[in-house]
Amino acid sequence: MTFKKDFIWGAAAASYQIEGAHDEDGKGMSIWDNFTEKENAVYQGHTGQTACDHYHRYKEDVALMKQVGLQAYRFSISWPRVMPEGIGAINTKGIDFYNRLVDELLAKDIMPFPTLFHWDYPYELYLKGGWLNPDSPKWFAEYTAAVVDRLSDRVGNWFTINEPQVIVGLGHCTGIHAPGLQLQKRELVHVTHNILRSHGAAVETIRARSILPSKAGIAPVCPVAIPVDNGQQNIEAAGAAMFNVTDKDLFTGWSNRWWLDPIFKGEYPEDGLKLAARYLPANFQDHMKSISAPTDFLGNNHYEGIYVSADKDGTTRIHPPKEGEPLTGFNWRVTPEGLYWGPRFLYERYNKPIIITENGLSNKDWVALDGKVHDPQRIDFTQRYLREFQRAAADGVDAAGYFHWSIMDNFEWAFGYKERFGLIHVDFQTQKRTLKDSACWYSDVIKSNGKNL
Secondary structure, X not given: OOOOOOOEEEEEOOHHHHOOOOOOOOOOOEHHHHHOOOOOOOHXXXXXXXXXXXXXXXXXXXXXXXXXOOOEEEEEOOHHHHOOOOOOOOOHHHHHHHHHHHHHHHHOOOEEEEEEEOOOOEHHHHXXXXXXXXXXXXXXXXXXXXXXXXXXXXXXXXXXXEOHHHHHHHHHHOOOOOOOOOOOHHHHHHHHHHHHHHHHHHHHHHHHHOOOOOEEEEEOOOOOEXXXXXXXXXXXXHHHHHHOOOHXXXXXXXXXXXXXXXXXXXXXXXHHHHHHHHHOOXXXXXXXXXXXXXXXXXXXXXXXXXXXXXXXXXXXXXXXOOOOOOEOOOOOEOOOOHHHHHHHHHHHHHOOOEEEEEOOOOOOOOOOOOOOEOOHHHHHHHHHHHHHHHHHHHOOOOEEEEEEEOOEOOOOHHHOOOXXXXXXXXXXXXXXXXXXXXXXXXXXXXXXXXXXO
């Protein structure tokens, strides 16, 4: 069995995690540049100042992508590299880097899939309130216009925002990610609403200014509930758990429906409004048309799910991890069925093509004595998950593409360089790249369009 003929095979990365050149060629400071200066905020005080030095080594990296056989590369654009102040003046040298990257990708027959925002918010706009400022959607639209005007003659596929749940939950609620805030409920609701408005403003800007015919979507990380078996009651319990809106999930940023219903249905869910309506701006309804500007696909970053069942009285029970259950290097659960049930539930509710925008695992990889990097766990993990996504496609889900996370080992946010997610090993002391066994395996999967899974 294969995926459909136009299925997109790729891998992904993010600007702050790989580019380095943190203050080069006029780039402004981001909140992650600032956050890494905080004592004990990041593992062993690591920073992304150099990261993978992709800013200088992008040609080498694109050549390796071609060697792997990628059909597409999902990268993010650094807002403060393009606009050091976040708004106003455009940094020509900054946008030229992305011009060169796009040209290099196209020269190697690799489709560019830019993500406009993957967490490196301009520090200068953070000083003006960041996502709390009601003008933040206008700022994001101005930045989007600057990028689209300069790249859309060659780029036709766009993601607006990566994992808005994490922006809220880890950046503004627990504070373990930049900008390191712990806000109250009202403020968290305003941050969420302004991010949603920014997504809509970006989609509208792409539609209005794109030179090529454009497609646009968003790349959330949607918590996935997996039924413990195929019993109808357990399937219904899992579906309900995935789209339930609870006080805890809403105010920590993790409710699927609180994010996705406004984008794809043009309204906040009623059960969520009962909890949060009093915190929304008085004119929030005026923003819903823009927030729900038509999108073409729904991304989903997926790593692990939870298992649920329905008890005899109809209540939903969440099953804790079993003793000795498989875990990744990050101590995340290995739950391949999530790549069946997540896409299925999302497609049934929102009826948009599903692109897996991130999927992979952190593994304990190193260069062996033979000069190679042997990572059989990554191969096994990815094969299990892809088989489930293939099963979802066979059962009617419009499975449009898959981007492995990540193309190369990189700066893993608060965990620094401790965790390795890449298909390509990076020696962070020498910047030497080494294709892992998983990269060679993935190359064969791409060639067969998944037939050899």
